[in-house]
Amino acid sequence: MGKLFGTDGVRGIVNQELTVELAQGLGKAIGTFFGEGSNILLGRDARAGGDMLSRAVESGLLSTGVRVFEGGFAPTPALQYAVKTLGYDGGVIITASHNPREHNGIKVLDRDGVEVSREKEDKIEEIYFSGRFNVVPWNRLTYDVKRDDRVIDTYVQGVLSHVDVEKIRARNFKVLVDGANSVGSISTPMVARLLGCKIFTINANLDPTFPARNPEPTMESLKETAGIASSLKVDLAVAHDGDADRAIFIDSKGRVQWGDRSGSLLSWWASGKVNFPRRIFTAVSSSSLVQEFLSRYGIEVVWTKVGSVDIARKLIQEKGIAGFEENGGFIFPGHQYVRDGAMSFALMLEMMASEGVSSADLFDRLPQYYLVKTKVDLKPGMDVARIYEKVERELGTGNQVVKIDGVKIIGKDFWILVRKSGTEPIIRVMVEAKEQGMAESLANQVKALIGA
Secondary structure, three states: OOOOOEOOEEEEEEOOOEOHHHHHHHHHHHHHHHOOOOEEEEEEOOOOOHHHHHHHHHHHHHHOOOEEEEEEEOOHHHHHHHHHHOOOOEEEEEOOOOOOOOEEEEEEEOOOOOEOOHHHHHHHHHHHHHOOOOOOOHHHOOOOOEEOOOHHHHHHHHHHOOOOHHHHHOOOOEEEEEOOOOOHHHHHHHHHHHOOOEEEEEOOOOOOOOOOOOOOOOOOOOHHHHHHHHHHOOOEEEEOOOOOOEOEEEOOOOOEEOHHHHHHHHHHHHOOOOOOOOEEEEEOOOOOHHHHHHHHHOOEEEEEOOOHHHHHHHHHHHOOOEEEOOOOEEEOOOOOOOEOHHHHHHHHHHHHHHHOOOHHHHHOOOOOOEEEEEEEEOOOOOOHHHHHHHHHHHHOOOOEEEOOOOEEEEOOOEEEEEEEOOOOOEEEEEEEEOOHHHHHHHHHHHHHHHOO
8 A cells, every 4th residue: 555644744845745636535535524414614725726736625525425615815724723613523625735846735634723643644545545535425525615715814813812913012013024925915014013013024015926036934045034034123033834834034133033942932932821740842853942942941852853743742642832843833732733834923922022022032032043944855765764874874873863753863062863854765964063063064964874
């Protein structure tokens, strides 16, 4: 049996790996899994092929006797919040999140709005590959697709319910929103307006070609946005990925702040807002600064595999203040157990308003590390397990080795993570050190070891 689901949903190049036929078959498998008569909410981001794939999935769902409701263009966290709060049995989102322009994907949500567990993904895959679909007779195909226009407003009000709106409004913050030419351009400016901000936007027109930058908000792709934020002298800028579950911040000095830095601050802030055990969950790809900073406040750090599904399910099962990834995905359980870009943005504004300091001052409270992120194309014949062994053999001696996801080498003033991507045919390499030159040198050394 093949494998469909990766780190976060099913993804591929539109009309190559991700075809109409696959989407329709997956729709049948999802509908069979949830069962006849289930109410499923469907939404999408602005990616190319989104309408085509939505209709293919829809037709597959309908053939199994499922009732389908269209939520339209919406950020992933907005649809997730709607599934949870509006009483749906599950949801499907047509999105490839941060993947390159030519990709799209299909993500399946459980009734709590969180992506279905790995075990449930396996069950859906088994149905898909076996072809054992629950195709109902004609006289039970009685339901037309209906619209649900409550998704965005319900979500925005949900975000606002968790912050001190009046305290934020009193500060009259000036903000910049980079919507990545996708659905974050719809909801985050609405949140900012209702919080009394003066709003500037960039890349806020929906465009499936992503003409301004790649959908993934990185140090490199946000250079132009950071320059604009600096020239406008905004109090805070936020940049989303294609489906707006991530938020990468640019502070009042125009510095792009990576997600584990914002995640550390937001976790500290969340510790005063929720009555959960004082621990957070974050992937092995996060910085050492997380533990160094949060330990000051008696907050335990639990390391997990990379992937929001794993972090969210750990958070639900074991309870904690928050969960996050270094890529800008932050989970605030007071709101919902999923990554949520607009919620992260509202919490950051509340922290700034309550502390009475600039965003730059907040980020300057954190320890300083230097991070290098790079990648190596996974070519035919490359043995990932052997690559892990080689990295461990060459660099692990005398250092701590962690094998939760890929191989992570932790030294005195540095760490290295080498792992196969779950969403793209690449090997990701991350290196962090106290000195920038050391981080860059180690990154080059690791790429040479891999054979780039």
